[in-house]
Amino acid sequence: MEAIFLAFILMLSIFLGFELISKVPATLHTPLMSGANAVSGITMVGALLSAGNANEISTVLGCLAVIFATVNVVGGYMVTNRMLAMFKKKDAAKSTGGKA
Numbered sequence: 001m002e003a004i005f006l007a008f009i010l011m012l013s014i015f016l017g018f019e020l021i022s023k024v025p026a027t028l029h030t031p032l033m034s035g036a037n038a039v040s041g042i043t044m045v046g047a048l049l050s051a052g053n054a055n056e057i058s059t060v061l062g063c064l065a066v067i068f069a070t071v072n073v074v075g076g077y078m079v080t081n082r083m084l085a086m087f088k089k090k091d092a093a094k095s096t097g098g099k100a
Helices: 002-022 026-051 056-086 090-095
Strands: none
């Protein structure tokens, strides 16, 4: 019964997440990505604490969590940077030699 309940929660969260993200306008995407990056940073702290545990399974899972959280944070900042670059004026890029 618990597996059915957990599957229901997973399906509900997938549906809710899809509906929420699809309704977000483009101007709010960058601030939301910054918030998501902050949450991933908190996840990384928890993963580091788990990786430092004496239990072998916790250490392996913690190391994997550190890797995945790092990829998520770096990718999020790259997407945020690209989104912010889209809002810069075109002539500002020409005056700095293409490096805006």
